[in-house]
Amino acid sequence: MAERGSTGDQLHGPRITPTSGEGATAELMRARRGGRLSDLDRLLLHSPPVAEGWNALMGALRSGTTLPADLRELVILRVAVLNDAVFEWTAHEPIGRRSGLTDVQLQLLRLPDPSRGPGWTPVQAAVLAFTDASTRDVAVPDAVFTAVREHLDDRQVVELVTTVAGYAMVSRFLVALEVPPPDGEVAG
Incomplete structure (x- = not known):
């Protein structure tokens, strides 16, 4: 993951001026x-x-979801890596740590295929493989979906799919507008 986005070394703010935040x-x-x-x-x-x-x-x-916090943050951080969204990683790494992700797991997330590495529970590995397939290819192979279904109920599957999609949206917005990373965690 590049330091300031994939469009080069931006030392300036986002491509459009932020609003004053009123209303x-x-x-x-x-x-x-x-x-x-x-x-x-x-x-x-x-x-x-x-x-x-x-x-x-x-x-x-x-x-508002029933997806465990470690799985949610695993998804968010992996999408950040796959889409080179430094803001997203910076904002969520501390949350990921609080949700139980270890230093080793955070390092593994930066590898090409972290789900095959050691250090993951079976559900974490399944969620990582799903996140990679959905983010990289959109279509999720049956074997990857079946692995997730072994651990998650219908509601959690919907929440997983929506979390991957939602944070793909976030990362694309951040990267397209070259939003610089925050100084740390972004609440809420």
């Missing part, structure tokens, strides 16, 4: 984020309807 939608986003807006939020606020929908979806994925 009802900004307040909804602040509420989810514990009172602060990130640069990502300020960019989304150029389109309040998009920002509102984004806020609702990401809030649900972060705090």
Whole structure:
């Protein structure tokens, strides 16, 4: 994963100027984020309807699912690696650590095929293989899907698929607009 995105060494801010963060939608986003807006939020606020929908979806994925926190963060961090989204990695690495991911696991996530490496539980390995297939190829092979089904119920499968898709969306937004990484974790 490159330091500042795949489009070169950006030492400047995002490609468009963040908004001032005013209005009802900004307040909804602040509420989810514990009172602060990130640069990502300020960019989304150029389109309040998009920002509102984004806020609702990401809030649900972060705090309204039954997917265990370690699996959620495993997905988010792996998508960040696959899509070269430094902001996403920087914002979620501390959350991943708190959810139980180890230094070794965080290093393995940066490898071409981490699911084959040691250090994963069977469900973590299945989720990693699913994340890679869905992010790289969109279509998920039957064997990869079956491996996930051995560990997750219907609701958790839906939540897994949506988390992979949701954070693919986040990473594409961040990378396309060259949003610089935050100083650390981004709440909410």
